[in-house]
Amino acid sequence: MHETGVVLTDIRKSFGSLEVIHGIDLRIAEGSFVVFVGPSGCGKSTLLRMIAGLEEVTDGEIEIKGRNVTDLDPSDRGIAMVFQSYALYPHMSVRENLAFGLKMARTETAEIEARVKAASAILKIDHLLDRRPGQLSGGQRQRVAIGRAIVRKPDVFLFDEPLSNLDAELRVSMRIEIARLHRELGNTMIYVTHDQTEAMTLADKIVVLRDGRIEQAGTPREVYENPANIFVAGFIGSPRMNLLDAVWLGNGRVRVAGSEMSVPVTGEGLQIGEKVSFGARPEHLFVTDGGAGCIPAKVDFAEYLGGTQYLYCQLADGQPLIAEYRSGPEINAGSTIALSVNDNQRRLFGADGRRLT
Amino acid sequence: MTLSKMNRSNMSLSSRRRARKAFRAESTYHATGVAIALFFLAPFAITLLASFRHGTEARLPPLPPWPANGISLDSYRSLDTFGAGVWQHTFNSLLVSLATVALTVAVSVLAGYGFSRYRFPLKNVLFVLIIATLMIPFQSILTPLFIILARLGLNNSLFGLTLVYVTLQLPFSVFMMRNAFDAVPKEIEEAARIDGARDLKLLFRVLMPLVLPGIATVAIFAFLNAWNEFLAALVLLSSNEKYTLPVLMMAVRAGRLGAVNWGAVQAGVAVMTLPCLVVFLLLQRYYMRGLMAGAVK
Numbered sequence: 001m002h003e004t005g006v007v008l009t010d011i012r013k014s015f016g017s018l019e020v021i022h023g024i025d026l027r028i029a030e031g032s033f034v035v036f037v038g039p040s041g042c043g044k045s046t047l048l049r050m051i052a053g054l055e056e057v058t059d060g061e062i063e064i065k066g067r068n069v070t071d072l073d074p075s076d077r078g079i080a081m082v083f084q085s086y087a088l089y090p091h092m093s094v095r096e097n098l099a100f101g102l103k104m105a106r107t108e109t110a111e112i113e114a115r116v117k118a119a120s121a122i123l124k125i126d127h128l129l130d131r132r133p134g135q136l137s138g139g140q141r142q143r144v145a146i147g148r149a150i151v152r153k154p155d156v157f158l159f160d161e162p163l164s165n166l167d168a169e170l171r172v173s174m175r176i177e178i179a180r181l182h183r184e185l186g187n188t189m190i191y192v193t194h195d196q197t198e199a200m201t202l203a204d205k206i207v208v209l210r211d212g213r214i215e216q217a218g219t220p221r222e223v224y225e226n227p228a229n230i231f232v233a234g235f236i237g238s239p240r241m242n243l244l245d246a247v248w249l250g251n252g253r254v255r256v257a258g259s260e261m262s263v264p265v266t267g268e269g270l271q272i273g274e275k276v277s278f279g280a281r282p283e284h285l286f287v288t289d290g291g292a293g294c295i296p297a298k299v300d301f302a303e304y305l306g307g308t309q310y311l312y313c314q315l316a317d318g319q320p321l322i323a324e325y326r327s328g329p330e331i332n333a334g335s336t337i338a339l340s341v342n343d344n345q346r347r348l349f350g351a352d353g354r355r356l357t
Numbered sequence: 358m359t360l361s362k363m364n365r366s367n368m369s370l371s372s373r374r375r376a377r378k379a380f381r382a383e384s385t386y387h388a389t390g391v392a393i394a395l396f397f398l399a400p401f402a403i404t405l406l407a408s409f410r411h412g413t414e415a416r417l418p419p420l421p422p423w424p425a426n427g428i429s430l431d432s433y434r435s436l437d438t439f440g441a442g443v444w445q446h447t448f449n450s451l452l453v454s455l456a457t458v459a460l461t462v463a464v465s466v467l468a469g470y471g472f473s474r475y476r477f478p479l480k481n482v483l484f485v486l487i488i489a490t491l492m493i494p495f496q497s498i499l500t501p502l503f504i505i506l507a508r509l510g511l512n513n514s515l516f517g518l519t520l521v522y523v524t525l526q527l528p529f530s531v532f533m534m535r536n537a538f539d540a541v542p543k544e545i546e547e548a549a550r551i552d553g554a555r556d557l558k559l560l561f562r563v564l565m566p567l568v569l570p571g572i573a574t575v576a577i578f579a580f581l582n583a584w585n586e587f588l589a590a591l592v593l594l595s596s597n598e599k600y601t602l603p604v605l606m607m608a609v610r611a612g613r614l615g616a617v618n619w620g621a622v623q624a625g626v627a628v629m630t631l632p633c634l635v636v637f638l639l640l641q642r643y644y645m646r647g648l649m650a651g652a653v654k
Contacts, residue, residue, distance in 0.1 A: 052547075052551065053550075053551075054547050054550065054551075073550070073553075073555070074547075074550045074551045075550065075551060075552065075553035075555075079551065080551065081547075081548070081551050083544045083547070083548060084544075085542060085544050086544075087542065087544035087545045087547065087548040088545075088548075089545065089548075089549070089563060090545075090567065091566040091567060100549075100552050100554075100562075101551070101552035101553055104552050104553035104554050104558070105553050148548070148552075152552075
């Protein structure tokens, strides 16, 4: 785990005069599962494709297992990639699809057969080997696509939104399958998705990207609990974190929607009266009987989901807020409640978006 | 009891009625199809049957169109007396047509691939320029073509004629192949690059099978156009033994000393039709097949 699997040094990418990746530095530990997340157009797929060698690097260096691969062909980098659209060869049987890369590398027939057999056993597709991709279901095709990556025995697996084309149920089971695969094979995996659940459940390390820059890289827990800035705070978590306009009162206190409350922040460099953002996740808000440090809110709309309920509220100054409500007496639209959040779950962000500590 | 019996008889009655209705609809459908097929096949059948009439019978009015006094190959024999013999001219035509197909497919596959996948300056201008040549009637450039071929020492040569046919065929074929390559998802090509297939290997092992319907279309059109072309062959070829079938047919149709041998004409039409049918039947299954099913999504 300590040896470095993939190292990106000051990676830049321009299309014409437009720079889309602005100097990315990243170290990915060997054997770890790294997920790139971000809104569409943030450059996560481009970054993955540069690691794969499908997109030229304008500036910077890519190292895989200590080897500089920046200018190498995709097939010489020790990578394998699984595409969103599967990208199977439609005119070949599953067996030929799996074997194609090895044939191109002039691997011995016996070795090819053994590897195809092993991979199809891992993925439970041995009974499909003589079929064409057109005769397979979506889930089976994705397995074949993953199998095609496995037989290459790559140093690094690259996944480009591999589950986006599957239905919800299949997505969950394939997600578990990929996690199992990572545990069994132990290779470095880099995974691109815009689905937070996939990111949170699969990753050892999440890299949050925006506009071609890394906003934060850390374990799922770090990213969720200690977001580095307002963007990461809003992007990770569903429903997203409530970010409320607040005023710094000094001495670890802020005013939010007319209520005063304390925050676990020293407030160094903050001026009294300065505008800040107060952050609280919906799942951390709870309904109280009122008292100090709570925010009164009017429930506009209540969404009942069975195990939980989302309350869409409006604060005294008109700001919207979402709170998760798990148990207790039923709350209906139109009622007024008092919400609070534990001290250690209150977050504060400066006007520049940075997290304040 | 009576109720259930009645229900059953009602059911069988209605299902019988449904079956009869379906049978009627089906027979109408097939009868219409057969009628249309007969309408289109009749000219071919009449020509083919008439070509097997006796020599004397061939000069009579064409009713009934089939041989009345037994089958004979007289018409084919007399066709062979025109020009340098029907075998020679058939060979010329086949040579030119097949060479045209081979060259057209080779060039248009490479060009279509290039236009579809590579980025280079003036790409679209160049493409439009190639397509624009479709607007020039080829008769208008026959004279310059003749002069160019003469300068190259290729006049009165089947190779020269082939080059002219390929040139005329290319704009459509390049357009066709570009579209065929455009329809192949980029990811398949990228997956192949990761698998280690590069350049020509990528083209032949992965992409060619996927654009086969396009290639079949290009091949069919190239063959038919080269096989049937008359004017360029007449103008650019000058010696008797080099003529292609359409030129021979013109001579047969013109007749000798004012007398047209209609039997020979029918035999010639039959000889000219056959290869077109064969080529189409050979390639039509690729022409129809949707190979892309299951590639992506």
